[in-house]
Amino acid sequence: xxxxxxxxxxxxxxxxxxxxxxxxxxxxxxxxxxxxxxxxxxxxxxxxxxxxxxxxxxxxxxxxxxxxxxxxxxxxxxxxxxxxxxxxxxxxxxxxxxxxxxxxxxxxxxxxxxxxxxxxxxxxxxxxxxxxxxxxxxxxxxxxxxxxxxxxxxxxxxxxxxxxxxxxxxxxx
Amino acid sequence: xxxxxxxxxxxxxxxxxxxxxxxxxxxxxxxxxxxxxxxxxxxxxxxxxxxxxxxxxxxxxxxxxxxxxxxxxxxxxxxxxxxxxxxxxxxxxxxxxxxxxxxxxxxxxxxxxxxxxxxxxxxxxxxxxxxxxxxxxxxxxxxxxxxxxxxxxxxxxxxxxxxxxxxxxxxxxxxxxxxxxxxxxxxxxxxxxxxxxxxxxx
Numbered sequence: 001x002x003x004x005x006x007x008x009x010x011x012x013x014x015x016x017x018x019x020x021x022x023x024x025x026x027x028x029x030x031x032x033x034x035x036x037x038x039x040x041x042x043x044x045x046x047x048x049x050x051x052x053x054x055x056x057x058x059x060x061x062x063x064x065x066x067x068x069x070x071x072x073x074x075x076x077x078x079x080x081x082x083x084x085x086x087x088x089x090x091x092x093x094x095x096x097x098x099x100x101x102x103x104x105x106x107x108x109x110x111x112x113x114x115x116x117x118x119x120x121x122x123x124x125x126x127x128x129x130x131x132x133x134x135x136x137x138x139x140x141x142x143x144x145x146x147x148x149x150x151x152x153x154x155x156x157x158x159x160x161x162x163x164x165x166x167x168x169x170x171x172x173x
Numbered sequence: 174x175x176x177x178x179x180x181x182x183x184x185x186x187x188x189x190x191x192x193x194x195x196x197x198x199x200x201x202x203x204x205x206x207x208x209x210x211x212x213x214x215x216x217x218x219x220x221x222x223x224x225x226x227x228x229x230x231x232x233x234x235x236x237x238x239x240x241x242x243x244x245x246x247x248x249x250x251x252x253x254x255x256x257x258x259x260x261x262x263x264x265x266x267x268x269x270x271x272x273x274x275x276x277x278x279x280x281x282x283x284x285x286x287x288x289x290x291x292x293x294x295x296x297x298x299x300x301x302x303x304x305x306x307x308x309x310x311x312x313x314x315x316x317x318x319x320x321x322x323x324x325x326x327x328x329x330x331x332x333x334x335x336x337x338x339x340x341x342x343x344x345x346x347x348x349x350x351x352x353x354x355x356x357x358x359x360x361x362x363x364x365x366x367x368x369x370x371x372x373x374x375x
Contacts, residue, residue, distance in 0.1 A: 084306075084331050084332065084333045085305070085306050085331055087331065087332070088329070088330065088331055088332075113336065116336075117320070117321065117336045117337065117338050117341065117342075118320060118321070118322065118336055119313050119318070119319075119320065119321065119322025119323070119333065119336065120305075120313070120322070120333075121336070122334075123334070123336055123337065127334075
């Protein structure tokens with residue numbers, strides 16, 4: 001295993017036993033099974049679908065389980081133009097997602113309003129919800145979305161999973 | 174039956190309805206008295222077989238009087254004919270007669286015109302906004318509405334803010350001039366439509 005790896009594991013020495021920190025193990029599980037909430041609002045959603053299809057196959061990164069219920073989702077992929085008419089609905093769906101949750105702003109429109117400098121379009125979803133990864137492109141190619149997903153996985157791996165979020169439980173255990 | 178035949182029949186049936194006729198590139202436009210619109214439309218549908226209303230749109234001649242113009246695009250599928258009807262609507266009245274009982278498709282077209290241009294349609298069965306949300310106070314396709322929008326808030330439904338335009342909107346000018354002349358510049362409502370300095374060759 002490389003030095004960046006969160007776990008030192010050598011099957012020849014350790015067999016089926018892995019030594020690691022709880023944080024790292026939980027982060028490893030979380031980052032490799034991200035269930036996306038596909039918030040497809042415009043043409044970026046087509047690229048999101050392409051990313052999920054056979055050629056690019058988002059399941060290689062454990063994020064193929066598109067959940068249309070926010071209560072089962074981990075990461076909201078905002079794919080497309082967020083109009084003001086839609087904005088509070090996106091916010092509401094985000095609020096219904098359980099912690100821990102992450103957000104990917106896919107494409108120029110979701111990141112900054114894009115080419116729609118107009119009365120009808122929210123100038124970036126980060127006006128309403130916190131964004132972890134911004135992906136450039138109009139629309140981004142599937143490779144870009146996969147790269148964004150890998151960036152998010154790296155970010156999750158560096159977060160203190162248990163120490164901050166379940167402190168009481170952690171101390172009890 | 175050609176559009177010209179249709180126009181002639183309308184002129185016979187309603188002698189005072191047509192203000193003028195404009196043929197352009199094979200298309201005929203009739204400018205009508207607003208009072209006669211409904212009768213002409215009913216006649217065009219029932220007797221002239223204009224069974225398909227393609228679209229209703231509106232034009233804002235900001236600064237002129239009457240300010241608005243409502244445009245009806247009629248089509249006859251059996252005769253392969255196209256006819257355009259226009260009426261003028263003043264800013265004070267801001268009201269046009271509905272044709273949604275003649276062509277049911279006019280229902281949503283008229284709601285769109287009402288939503289974006291603010292022209293009400295008398296006797297429309299359900300005159301609500303169709304694109305913007307209920308409670309939005311403006312009509313954004315009017316020329317005096319800024320492209321960047323205005324801040325609004327309808328709690329729990331939607332809000333809107335002013336978009337950063339960085340000095341824009343930047344608009345090209347239709348001219349035969351060079352690219353340098355045509356290049357996009359900031360223009361705003363109330364500017365002359367074709368400022369002379371943009372038209373002349375450098």
